[in-house]
Amino acid sequence: MGEENTVYIGKKATMNYVLAVVSQINAGCDNICIKARGRAISRAVDVAEIVRHRFVQGLDYKDVKIATESLPGQDGGSANVSSIEIYMAK
Amino acid sequence: MGEENTVYIGKKATMNYVLAVVSQINAGCDNICIKARGRAISRAVDVAEIVRHRFVQGLDYKDVKIATESLPGQDGGSANVSSIEIYMAK
Numbered sequence A, B: 001m002g003e004e005n006t007v008y009i010g011k012k013a014t015m016n017y018v019l020a021v022v023s024q025i026n027a028g029c030d031n032i033c034i035k036a037r038g039r040a041i042s043r044a045v046d047v048a049e050i051v052r053h054r055f056v057q058g059l060d061y062k063d064v065k066i067a068t069e070s071l072p073g074q075d076g077g078s079a080n081v082s083s084i085e086i087y088m089a090k
Helices: A014-026 A040-055 B014-026 B040-055
Strands: A004-008 A031-037 A060-072 A078-089 B004-008 B031-037 B060-072 B078-089
Touching: A004 A014, A014 A031, A014 A040, A031 A040, A040 A078, A040 B040, A040 B060, A040 B078, A060 B040, A060 B060, A078 B040, B004 B014, B014 B031, B014 B040, B031 B040, B040 B078
Parallel strands: A004 A031, B004 B031
Antiparallel strands: A031 A078, A060 A078, B031 B078, B060 B078
16 A cells, blocks of 8 residues: 554553554555654664564664654743654565 | 764763763764663663754764664573664764
8 A cells, every 4th residue: 555654652561552563564554654752762663673573574764763842841831852753664 | 083983872861971972073073973772762862852953053864773782681591672873974
């Protein structure tokens, strides 16, 4: 199908997200984007590596983007948080 | 000088590493590599973004590499841990 699908990484266990990515690929997606912010960035990298090494052969990194997002803070100001986007494709 | 210098990110406060990277650049390094493993990956991304946005103008990402390293575990086996290498250059 070649459609691009995004999996957002949050605070759940790593394997939940691994399953989500593998499901997308098995459903016919050739392109996957894994996104995360702040502390979840480490988990996003874990998810990508586990999918690649244990579940899906021939999946490669196309691009890894790093950026900063400005989120509205509780006190009316804004907080900057780092983000990562990992693009993978067969 | 054009020499490549590596800053390893550990468990210290983020600004310690930001200072280390900025010092390298001010000492004449055009290429910087920021490396981290496991939980420190999020901090590595923070360091790169803070240096870029607040301290050094014109610094761009050249490459971001993700991999898995196998470390010897305490029980004699080995543990896999994700790693990141962020290459930046002026």
